[in-house]
Amino acid sequence: MQLSVEQQAEIMSECAYNLKMDCHINYMNRKADAHTWAERNMVGRTYRKGMPYKRSYLWCDTVDICFYFDDNGKACATMSSAWSFDGRDMVSGSAVKAVEKIREMLKRMQLMANANLGVNIN
Numbered sequence: 001m002q003l004s005v006e007q008q009a010e011i012m013s014e015c016a017y018n019l020k021m022d023c024h025i026n027y028m029n030r031k032a033d034a035h036t037w038a039e040r041n042m043v044g045r046t047y048r049k050g051m052p053y054k055r056s057y058l059w060c061d062t063v064d065i066c067f068y069f070d071d072n073g074k075a076c077a078t079m080s081s082a083w084s085f086d087g088r089d090m091v092s093g094s095a096v097k098a099v100e101k102i103r104e105m106l107k108r109m110q111l112m113a114n115a116n117l118g119v120n121i122n
Contacts, residue, residue, distance in 0.1 A: 012052065012053070016056075025052050042066045059097070060081070062087065077105070
């Protein structure tokens with residue numbers, strides 16, 4: 001059993017809201033619509049016409065990320081970034097916070113997906 005497009009979008013939106021991120025969900029209707037490196041990486045790994053995904057910069061200057069569910073219903077993320085030792089994201093600690101936010105978003109997405117599908121993972 002798979003999550004519907006609506007369920008996937010709702011889960012991502014709710015998780016983003018709970019993590020104080022914007023809740024805007026995008027839909028990938030054609031592979032040619034992938035413009036950022038994170039979007040291109042996502043459609044290279046998983047593509048379904050109309051698939052929902054959540055894009056974010058995670059309050060960083062050089063991070064672009066896409067959260068989505070793959071064909072097996074697993075919470076996934078693709079990211080594009082460019083960090084340097086003395087770059088603003090490194091100096092401010094934003095890069096570390098971004099990775100922590102990614103982990104928490106994926107965890108919450110997977111837990112909600114499992115609950116929607118009646119999967120119990122202990």
